[in-house]
Structures are given as structure tokens and as C-alpha cells.
Amino acid sequence: MFMSEKFPQEAKKIMDERFGHDTLLSLATTDTDREVVETFGLNEIGMIKSIVPENWEQVLYDFYSLYEKLHYECSEPYEGIQDLIVALRAKGFILALITGKGERSCQITLNAFGMEHNFDEILTGSESENVKAQSLKLLLKKYDLLPAQCVYIGDAVSDVSEAGKAGIICLSALWGTTAKAEELKIINADYIFETVGELRDYLLSMPERISPTLELEKKTGLINPPPSNNFRLRR
Numbered sequence: 001m002f003m004s005e006k007f008p009q010e011a012k013k014i015m016d017e018r019f020g021h022d023t024l025l026s027l028a029t030t031d032t033d034r035e036v037v038e039t040f041g042l043n044e045i046g047m048i049k050s051i052v053p054e055n056w057e058q059v060l061y062d063f064y065s066l067y068e069k070l071h072y073e074c075s076e077p078y079e080g081i082q083d084l085i086v087a088l089r090a091k092g093f094i095l096a097l098i099t100g101k102g103e104r105s106c107q108i109t110l111n112a113f114g115m116e117h118n119f120d121e122i123l124t125g126s127e128s129e130n131v132k133a134q135s136l137k138l139l140l141k142k143y144d145l146l147p148a149q150c151v152y153i154g155d156a157v158s159d160v161s162e163a164g165k166a167g168i169i170c171l172s173a174l175w176g177t178t179a180k181a182e183e184l185k186i187i188n189a190d191y192i193f194e195t196v197g198e199l200r201d202y203l204l205s206m207p208e209r210i211s212p213t214l215e216l217e218k219k220t221g222l223i224n225p226p227p228s229n230n231f232r233l234r235r
């Protein structure tokens with residue numbers, strides 16, 4: 001939702017040099033956008049295991065090194081996202097990053113953009129299944145919140161169903177390069193956002209009742225949310 005990603009051509013070249021013809025052939029038969037998208041929801045360990053089952057440890061090792069090295073050419077935050085995060089924090093929202101990414105790739109990306117301190121919570125993905133609904137439920141419990149006090153923002157069709165399992169509204173971001181806009185417009189018609197600006201207007205005009213920190217303050221008299229370091233949940 002918050003960054004664009006392209007598979008870097010340079011990475012393909014390095015994989016070829018590193019693995020030789022056989023591995024490249026196996027990648028060539030599976031490395032399509034469709035197949036990669038079908039593995040979304042799993043972290044990079046699960047994705048790589050499903051695409052290159054026989055050689056996944058080596059591929060994972062190289063993936064991390066390439067991901068870090070070539071990060072500058074494959075991702076950047078969408079325009080307006082970092083400003084929006086600052087504005088939401090200023091308004092007192094608790095911000096949680098719930099991603100299908102694994103802990104390590106998530107950290108590489110956040111560090112690359114200087115965003116490692118932007119979130120109160122960071123919950124990463126599992127290699128075997130989509131655990132976003134479980135992550136949302138954990139947060140509801142931890143912060144003693146009702147689903148109606150939260151929103152989830154995602155660009156995938158599965159984000160709508162995962163948020164739904166936790167009883168939480170999913171705001172669908174259509175600007176992502178992999179967003180299936182037509183499908184999202186059908187299954188989540190009331191919560192479609194074509195641009196970061198539209199999402200910003202919606203979030204910043206949300207009534208107080210859906211602003212979790214303000215609710216917490218009212219209930220408990222807390223001025224600040226609980227310190228994030230003690231609460232960081234990781235799988």
C-alpha cells in the first residue's frame with residue numbers, strides 16, 4: 001500500500017550469474033507477475049519456498065542481499081504517504097504496520113526509508129499462511145479496542161477479507177501497482193480510494209470515535225499511548 005515495487009532487472013542478471021542456467025530456467029518458468037501475486041500474504045520465506053522449493057535457502061540468502069543492495073531501484077514510498085503518517089501521528093492515532101513481508105525484508109525497507117520509528121506496532125507475515133486477521137485481533141486485544149475504532153488500509157483483495165475476519169473495515173488503496181482495481185470496486189465498493197489524497201481527506205476527517213488514542217485517553221486519562229517498545233509484537 002505505501003510503496004511501489006518493481007522486480008529489478010539487475011537482480012535477474014545477478015541471479016543468473018550466481019545460480020547458473022538450471023536455476024534460472026526454473027525461475028523463468030515461474031517468475032511471472034501472476035504467480036508472484038498468488039504468493040502474496042506469505043512472507044518472503046514462504047514465497048521463495050513456493051517458487052523455488054528445492055533451493056530455497058540459497059535463494060533466500062541471495063534475496064536478502066539483493067533486496068538490500070538494490071532497494072534504491074525497486075521501491076519508494078508513494079507520494080504523500082510519509083506526510084500522511086506524520087499527520088495521523090500528530091492527530092493521535094495509534095499506527096500499526098501489518099504486512100505480509102517477513103521481519104527481515106520489512107526492516108530493510110523501513111530502514112532504507114528512515115521509517116523504522118513511524119509505527120507503534122509492526123506485525124510481520126508468516127511463511128505458511130496469511131495472518132493479518134490474527135495480527136489485527138491481537139492488536140484489538142492489546143489496546144482494548146472495538147473493531148469499529150480501527151481501520152485497516154490495504155491494496156490487496158485478501159486485505160478486505162482478512163480485515164473482515166477481525167470485523168474491521170478495510171480501506172482499499174487502488175494506487176498500488178498490483179491492486180486489482182476492478183475486483184476491489186466490486187467487493188469493497190464503499191471504501192475505495194483512488195489516490196493518497198482521497199485517503200488523507202477521509203482519515204483526517206474521521207470522527208473522534210474512530211480515533212483509538214483519543215478514545216483511550218478519554219477512557220483512561222492517558223495523555224500518550226502506551227510506550228511502543230514494550231508492546232512491539234513480532235512473530
Ligand SMILES: O=C(O)COP(=O)(O)O
Nearest residue numbers: 001041098099100101155
Ligand atoms: O509488499 C509486500 O511485500 C507485502 O505486501 P503487504 O505489506 O501489503 O502485505
